[in-house]
Amino acid sequence: MTLIGAALALSALLLAAAVALTAWRMLRGPGIADRAVAMDLLGLLAVGATTLAAVAGGHLALLDIALGLGLVGFVGAVGVAAFITRASRPPEARDD
């Protein structure tokens, strides 16, 4: 096994543990904010995992997919934040 191959295997193992811990927090909660933060980190971990896959397979195109995943994570986090903010206002303060 080449050096890069060994590094990829070790990195994939560490990332799998990270995804497991983040998914546990996402399922556990306890609030919607905790789940949203876990979702944000899952997006970042997905970018890292896609990067590992790009190196492992030698496909540069997977880096483009990593860029797309980062974009989706950003839009999703901002959307959830807007939802939480809007849903938390008292009814008499809503102007929408």
Add this chain to the structure above:
Amino acid sequence: MTEILAALLLVLGAAISLIAAIGVARLPDAFLRMHAATKAGVVGAGLMLVGAGLAFGGGDAWLRVGLIVLFLLVTVPISSHALGRAAYIGGAPLWPGSKDALAGVLPRQSIDEDDGLPVPAKQAAAIPAPVIGSMPGAQDSPARPAGPGEAHGAAP
């Protein structure tokens, strides 16, 4: 030499991502978890991307790596700021050891500690909903079509 550096950066990035995940799993409240997720998460993903750039070599790979790292550095602070603000307004409980520096600056929903439901929503649910069709003047005002916002204000 380049190969050694690339392997080192890949493993280091994955390890820092794992540290971020441990922080998200173990820290006591939503704000501290966000602190771990964003900073360590961006460093972890960025180091792995730089390692990938070294492993690929060539301008094509470095262009993509630079774009993604720049994009992450710009957007992750924005999204984490929005999430933290939303968590504060939504009434996510603070760790008892931290100081509420935003008290009086931002509105904050209060959460019942027993069942986790917001207190104003429970009060609103306790009031019986008025029947909108029976209100005088609710139906005979065709000159001013009632928007969805007015339906809220006209039903106390």
